[in-house]
Every structure is written in structure tokens, then in C-alpha cells.
Amino acid sequence: QVALQESGGGSVQTGGSLRLSCKAYGLPTSQTCMGWFRQRPGEEREGVANIQSGGTIYYSDAVKGRFTISRDNAANTVYLQMDSVEPGDTAMYFCVAAGGGGTYFANCRFGNWGQGTQVTVAS
DSSP: OOEEEEEOOEEEETTOOEEEEEEEESSOGGGSOEEEEEEOTTSOEEEEEEEOTTSOEEEOTTTTTTEEEEEETTTTEEEEEEOSOOGGGOEEEEEEEEEEEEEEETTEEEEEEOOOEEEEEEO
């Protein structure tokens, strides 16, 4: 059974940094397309970044140049380093893993979702 456990959310000032972590259970991050989505207040969920099994990385235009996705295969964990954050980054952030159909984003279809971790950026 697949489980994704996010941590690292919280409050941060504009221009600051935050690192989100996602520990995966039941699947190998090294062989799975992993990613992050977010849902801003009153909006639909949107893809933020993904890292594919071969190492290809994709970022949405909204975060390109500010966020960095990475993975530690030994720890079976994926990270999202958020730098130069803006109030528009305030959202619930979800860790996702490919499998079982699901929502399409940048060449991967994500059917496994974590519970989410809240990020709030103060202006």
C-alpha cells in the first residue's frame, strides 16, 4: 500500500525559504515519477514540479527559477526547496506519486496523493 507523508510546511516571510519533504512508503522513489501539486485558496489544484524516474525535472512557469525538486533515493524521500517565496505561493502543497491513473502533469499521471502540508507566505 502506497503512502506519502509530507512535512515542512509553515509560515514564512516574503522572500524567505522553506523546504518540504515527502517520505514515500510502498514504492521506490528512484523508479517512480514523483512530484508536488498545490492548491491555492479558491483555486483548482495545479502541478508545481515533478522529477521523473530517469531524472528529468519539470517546473511550472510560476515557480521556475525559485523552487527546486530533488530526491534522496536511499531515504525514499522527495524534497521541494522553496526560495524567494511570494504571497502567491500560499497554498496547500501535496506530494504525489505516479500510479493508478489520476491527474496528468508534465508526462506523468499521478494517482497517489499525500494529505498535504500548508504553506503560508506573509507579505
